[in-house]
Amino acid sequence: MSEEQDIITVKNLRKAYGQVEAVKGISFAVKKGELFAFLGTNGAGKSTTIDILCTLIKKTSGDVVIDGFKLGEGKENDQIRKKIGVVFQDSILDERLTVYENIMNRGQYYRLGKTTLQENYNFVSEYLKLDDIKNKKYDALSGGQRRRADIARALIHKPTILFLDEPTTGLDPQTRVFVWSAIKRLQEETNMTIFLTTHYMEEAAVANQVVVIKEGQLIASGTPNQLKERYAFDSLHLVFSETFDPEEWFEKEELSFTLKNSMYSLRLHSTLDAIETLKKLEGQIESFEVIKGSMDDVFININEEGKKITS
Numbered sequence: 001m002s003e004e005q006d007i008i009t010v011k012n013l014r015k016a017y018g019q020v021e022a023v024k025g026i027s028f029a030v031k032k033g034e035l036f037a038f039l040g041t042n043g044a045g046k047s048t049t050i051d052i053l054c055t056l057i058k059k060t061s062g063d064v065v066i067d068g069f070k071l072g073e074g075k076e077n078d079q080i081r082k083k084i085g086v087v088f089q090d091s092i093l094d095e096r097l098t099v100y101e102n103i104m105n106r107g108q109y110y111r112l113g114k115t116t117l118q119e120n121y122n123f124v125s126e127y128l129k130l131d132d133i134k135n136k137k138y139d140a141l142s143g144g145q146r147r148r149a150d151i152a153r154a155l156i157h158k159p160t161i162l163f164l165d166e167p168t169t170g171l172d173p174q175t176r177v178f179v180w181s182a183i184k185r186l187q188e189e190t191n192m193t194i195f196l197t198t199h200y201m202e203e204a205a206v207a208n209q210v211v212v213i214k215e216g217q218l219i220a221s222g223t224p225n226q227l228k229e230r231y232a233f234d235s236l237h238l239v240f241s242e243t244f245d246p247e248e249w250f251e252k253e254e255l256s257f258t259l260k261n262s263m264y265s266l267r268l269h270s271t272l273d274a275i276e277t278l279k280k281l282e283g284q285i286e287s288f289e290v291i292k293g294s295m296d297d298v299f300i301n302i303n304e305e306g307k308k309i310t311s
């Protein structure tokens with residue numbers, strides 16, 4: 001893909017809070033229309049980076065361009081604010097107003113005409129299914145309902161980029177699935193760029209691109225599949241019949257293994273390699289399971305080992 005399609009470019013971004021260097025020179029680009037997952041353990045610098053991109057706090061140094069506007073001060077930042085919608089970890093809606101009032105108030109901030117504002121409300125209401133909560137006061141909503149209203153507020157001016165800082169944290173599984181499907185629908189149906197931080201790896205697994213930071217530095221990036229190839233592996237779990245000594249056999253076959261609660265685990269180069277091993281061990285196995293490498297493995301291996309898995 002060409003550079004023109006990059007809707008966000010970040011070059012050598014740094015942020016220090018006094019002595020604390022929260023972001024230490026990170027660079028990446030986000031393509032228009034993609035679901036971009038920005039990952040890292042607690043304190044890695046994700047919220048700081050998002051806050052800078054959303055013009056909420058000032059960078060110490062580095063260059064950021066968002067939808068053609070250079071992040072800095074004054075007019076360019078105003079243009080950026082019109083292009084983006086932001087959902088923060090903590091809600092910022094007015095507790096005393098209804099969902100409808102909250103969202104329409106926000107729309108007025110963008111000086112949208114009455115007709116556009118109503119059209120936009122209908123648009124967000126459809127994606128976030130607001131009908132049942134439209135006239136409820138924000139302080140009477142459940143956590144999941146609040147999240148729907150928060151996202152709707154961020155979308156009322158139909159931004160080209162939606163920033164979501166852990167949008168599904170703390171939600172029950174059913175609400176999480178709903179919120180997540182609304183986000184995916186927005187990306188797929190309206191070509192909105194979604195910039196997401198999450199601690200749920202199944203969400204990162206469906207991203208178009210993943211960037212992982214640690215202690216303010218970029219430590220890995222790629223598509224979920226590329227990262228799985230580099231940092232995860234499939235494994236074969238085996239439980240043997242009592243009469244068989246697997247360790248002697250593994251030694252003969254030059255296979256390394258791990259053992260936990262009578263279950264032996266072998267790291268596979270590919271899932272199909274399991275067939276050959278299982279054939280050789282026919283008659284000696286009580287049970288087996290092939291486990292596919294997951295984004296959880298990717299995240300854990302990147303952070304714990306900080307290096308590629310070489311199987």
Ligand SMILES: Nc1ncnc2c1ncn2[C@@H]1O[C@H](COP(=O)(O)OP(=O)(O)OP(=O)(O)O)[C@@H](O)[C@H]1O
Pocket residue numbers: 017020021022040041042043044045046047048049
């Ligand atoms: N206002 C601040 N003043 C001083 N230090 C700060 C401030 N905000 C963040 N930090 C520090 O900067 C580092 C990065 O924090 P940040 O909140 O960006 O991480 P994060 O990846 O978003 O973490 P989490 O997943 O917990 O939200 C941490 O060491 C944090 O303590």
